[in-house]
Amino acid sequence: MQNSRSAHSQKGIPWWRDERVLRVIGQAIFLAALAFFFYYLARNMLDNLRQLGMSLGLNFLNSTSGFDIGEHLISYDRSSTFLRAFTVGMLNTLMVSIIGIILATILGVIFGVARLSTNFLIQSIARAYIEFLRNIPLLVLLIFLYTGVFIKFPRVKEAIELPGPILISNRGIVFPWGIPTETTVQFFWILAFALLVALAVGFGLSWYGRRTGRTPLAWLWAFVVFCLIVSLGWIALPQPPFTMDPPLVQGLRISGGKSLSPEFLALLLGLAIYTSAFIADVVRAGIQSVSRGQVEAAKSLGFNSFQILRLIVLPQALRVIVPPLTSQYLNLTKNSSLAVAIGYPELFHVSGTVLNQSGRAVEVITLVMAIYLTISLLTSAFMNWYNRRVRLVER
Amino acid sequence: MTDGIASSAQILPPPTERFTLLGWLRRNLFSTWYNALLTVAGLALIYAILKPFLTWLLTEAEWEVIQVNFRLLMLGQYPPEETWRVWTCLYLLAANLGLSWGAWVRRRSVIGVVLLGVPLLLTLYPALAASIRWQLLALDAIGLVAFIVGRRAGIRLRRWLLILWVLYFPLVILLVRGFATPQEIIPIVPTNLWGGLLLTFLLTIVGISFSFPLGILLALGRRSSLPAIRWASITYIEVVRGVPLVTILFMASTMVPLFFSLQDRPDPVLRAMIGITLFSAAYLAEIVRGGLQAIPKGQYEASHALGLSGFHTTIFIVLPQALRLVIPVLMGLFIALFKDTSLVAIIGLLELLGIARSVLAQPQYVGFQREVYLFISLIYWIFSYMMSYISQRVESTLGVGER
Numbered sequence: 001m002q003n004s005r006s007a008h009s010q011k012g013i014p015w016w017r018d019e020r021v022l023r024v025i026g027q028a029i030f031l032a033a034l035a036f037f038f039y040y041l042a043r044n045m046l047d048n049l050r051q052l053g054m055s056l057g058l059n060f061l062n063s064t065s066g067f068d069i070g071e072h073l074i075s076y077d078r079s080s081t082f083l084r085a086f087t088v089g090m091l092n093t094l095m096v097s098i099i100g101i102i103l104a105t106i107l108g109v110i111f112g113v114a115r116l117s118t119n120f121l122i123q124s125i126a127r128a129y130i131e132f133l134r135n136i137p138l139l140v141l142l143i144f145l146y147t148g149v150f151i152k153f154p155r156v157k158e159a160i161e162l163p164g165p166i167l168i169s170n171r172g173i174v175f176p177w178g179i180p181t182e183t184t185v186q187f188f189w190i191l192a193f194a195l196l197v198a199l200a201v202g203f204g205l206s207w208y209g210r211r212t213g214r215t216p217l218a219w220l221w222a223f224v225v226f227c228l229i230v231s232l233g234w235i236a237l238p239q240p241p242f243t244m245d246p247p248l249v250q251g252l253r254i255s256g257g258k259s260l261s262p263e264f265l266a267l268l269l270g271l272a273i274y275t276s277a278f279i280a281d282v283v284r285a286g287i288q289s290v291s292r293g294q295v296e297a298a299k300s301l302g303f304n305s306f307q308i309l310r311l312i313v314l315p316q317a318l319r320v321i322v323p324p325l326t327s328q329y330l331n332l333t334k335n336s337s338l339a340v341a342i343g344y345p346e347l348f349h350v351s352g353t354v355l356n357q358s359g360r361a362v363e364v365i366t367l368v369m370a371i372y373l374t375i376s377l378l379t380s381a382f383m384n385w386y387n388r389r390v391r392l393v394e395r
Numbered sequence: 396m397t398d399g400i401a402s403s404a405q406i407l408p409p410p411t412e413r414f415t416l417l418g419w420l421r422r423n424l425f426s427t428w429y430n431a432l433l434t435v436a437g438l439a440l441i442y443a444i445l446k447p448f449l450t451w452l453l454t455e456a457e458w459e460v461i462q463v464n465f466r467l468l469m470l471g472q473y474p475p476e477e478t479w480r481v482w483t484c485l486y487l488l489a490a491n492l493g494l495s496w497g498a499w500v501r502r503r504s505v506i507g508v509v510l511l512g513v514p515l516l517l518t519l520y521p522a523l524a525a526s527i528r529w530q531l532l533a534l535d536a537i538g539l540v541a542f543i544v545g546r547r548a549g550i551r552l553r554r555w556l557l558i559l560w561v562l563y564f565p566l567v568i569l570l571v572r573g574f575a576t577p578q579e580i581i582p583i584v585p586t587n588l589w590g591g592l593l594l595t596f597l598l599t600i601v602g603i604s605f606s607f608p609l610g611i612l613l614a615l616g617r618r619s620s621l622p623a624i625r626w627a628s629i630t631y632i633e634v635v636r637g638v639p640l641v642t643i644l645f646m647a648s649t650m651v652p653l654f655f656s657l658q659d660r661p662d663p664v665l666r667a668m669i670g671i672t673l674f675s676a677a678y679l680a681e682i683v684r685g686g687l688q689a690i691p692k693g694q695y696e697a698s699h700a701l702g703l704s705g706f707h708t709t710i711f712i713v714l715p716q717a718l719r720l721v722i723p724v725l726m727g728l729f730i731a732l733f734k735d736t737s738l739v740a741i742i743g744l745l746e747l748l749g750i751a752r753s754v755l756a757q758p759q760y761v762g763f764q765r766e767v768y769l770f771i772s773l774i775y776w777i778f779s780y781m782m783s784y785i786s787q788r789v790e791s792t793l794g795v796g797e798r
Contacts (some may be wrong), residue, residue: 027621027622041654044653047656048656119424119430119433119434120424121434121437122434125437133781135734135775135776136776137737138734138774139737139741140737140748140772141772142776144764144765144769144772147755147768148764148768152764193746265611334638334639335789336640337639338738338741341741348642349640361650361653362653365642365649367641369642372632372637373638376638
């Protein structure tokens with residue numbers, strides 16, 4: 001084939017019918033068109049910016065922002081820079097995404113398993129939950145939760161008091177929180193020690209399990225050991241490492257405790273339950289993908305139903321579950337940008353404010369997209385790594 | 396010995412297949428002790444959720460805000476004297492649906508009854524004007540007549556129907572927007588008057604019909620053997636899939652105007668349409684790529700052996716099979732797109748969610764968030780559920796998605 005083709009070309013195929021030449025020309029034309037398109041856009045943009053008296057550049061990031069952000073994990077105030085504001089927003093996005101992913105996974109697994117329950121009532125509840133949430137837009141859910149639920153709670157004066165005390169009002173939920181004392185540092189050392197011992201116990205027991213073929217509940221024991229050491233440490237310290245700081249209503253505000261704003265709660269709850277409905281479907285499909293024969297074989301070998309789920313079904317279902325689960329996690333992270341509609345200062349909301357303050361539309365939007373892209377790529381890289389690991393364990 | 400066993404064994408009655416309520420309860424709710432526990436917990440959960448909700452629904456909720464603003468929620472500020480155009484679109488839709496139902500399904504079925512039932516149910520809604528009621532009934536009548544015609548004409552009609560469907564969507568846009576004629580029969584309605592559910596649907600329709608070809612091109616580009624085209628497609632798809640839709644819409648609303656000179660700047664609705672189209676094209680490309688990858692190599696080889704060019708192979712051999720495979724997933728994407736149109740409220744368009752927010756911004760309706768958002772959630776829910784239900788049924792009856 002190679003010979004005949006070269007023979008042809010030696011005979012003199014005209015170049016405009018030679019496929020190799022045509023491919024190169026085609027790509028060159030395509031690239032040229034693309035370049036021209038971008039050139040056209042860029043030229044227009046620069047023209048427009050010049051007319052508006054603006055220029056491009058990232059120098060504005062170092063100037064003072066001049067606006068406040070309600071919730072920040074790192075210190076931030078009006079005189080901080082735009083860059084700092086971006087960091088605050090990004091940390092908020094990461095926090096709400098991580099907590100949301102954990103909650104959504106727990107809820108999703110519960111409802112996914114419930115969807116396959118033999119109990120008719122439980123199955124119906126799960127189906128109603130999934131079908132309801134899958135078919136409404138997340139944004140409507142978020143705005144409903146915020147304006148229809150969380151800020152409709154009673155005012156601070158008439159705050160609902162749950163045992164704890166946990167106070168629920170239209171300013172959010174406040175619950176007791178520890179204040180560090182002198183022995184806190186020592187307690188952290190105890191925590192670290194307990195963690196090390198627990199890890200040793202866990203790995204040791206799983207090694208033992210692999211060697212002997214018996215399966216001790218390695219990580220359950222590790223957890224028990226961890227709790228034991230920590231509680232012993234708490235008692236042994238001369239003074240408790242934390243003192244309770246219960247919230248109290250003082251006039252028009254609540255003092256003490258740890259408070260979660262209604263914006264944060266609405267966003268977290270909305271993201272978690274919305275995504276959990278999709279995760280539930282993923283989990284259901286994954287469990288259903290394990291053939292019935294596997295379960296029957298395990299039963300006939302004398303496994304109990306918990307062992308079947310843990311040792312037979314889940315490891316095989318995970319293979320099917322992980323890839324779509326990854327995209328659900330990514331969706332949750334990206335969907336956290338909808339917080340702009342309810343006023344939680346995550347990355348997108350903060351960048352909107354930055355844009356208004358600085359007027360740098362192009363730079364701000366490019367920056368935000370780059371950050372989201374980075375988060376997405378990192379998450380999918382991590383999940384791909386995990387996926388490979390699950391596969392390796394499998395086969 | 397065998398005799399002894401036979402005689403001592405108790406003779407059991409044959410298993411009964413008869414349905415008893417108690418038996419059903421026992422099988423499905425109380426089969427084991429933990430199932431019984433779960434049932435009780437489930438009942439408690441239902442009670443805990445439903446009781447406050449029903450109390451609110453029956454005693455506190457006031458639906459006046461919906462009744463007063465019904466037209467606004469449906470059509471936005473679309474001029475009342477031009478409402479007939481929207482009705483015409485609906486009539487055409489009913490006719491198309493009826494004909495298709497007759498030509499393909501050819502029998503009565505549950506979905507058909509449900510589709511006919513929706514307008515009938517709506518006529519029962521007390522706040523409607525008499526004219527609207529008649530028009531809803533006309534909708535049903537047109538659908539029924541079309542169904543009968545379609546059943547008579549049968550298979551011959553199918554090809555024409557496909558063309559009709561393809562023509563339908565541009566026609567809707569044309570009708571709603573209007574065009575400049577000397578006599579001004581159908582004057583142009585500027586896009587800033589479009590709103591409510593109408594705008595939601597228009598955004599969905601435009602998003603679907605433009606992202607479809609673009610997505611297919613991107614999918615083909617991603618599998619192209621030409622590195623320049625492949626890398627351009629991959630970059631586009633991955634970048635768009637890596638960022639939230641809001642940022643793209645935001646870009647469309649604040650950055651796109653900068654890309655164009657003053658006189659040919661697109662208006663906000665068009666910009667949102669561009670944003671949605673560009674966004675969903677990337678997702679559509681990945682779905683179509685999944686279908687393309689599922690086509691065995693033998694199909695390509697066979698078609699090359701028959702002398703078809705690469706272009707013809709793609710158009711006549713590969714794409715039809717690939718698209719057929721991914722119809723269920725595509726429907727999922729379209730439902731997601733329908734729901735995602737609500738995000739344009741963030742950039743200030745008055746589609747269903749946006750108009751709901753602006754209704755609630757009026758001082759006299761400040762406290763009515765629950766009613767309004769519940770109402771629009773219901774609308775979104777009905778349409779998305781209907782789409783997913785129909786796609787499931789189509790899937791199972793036609794065996795689409797299986798090979």
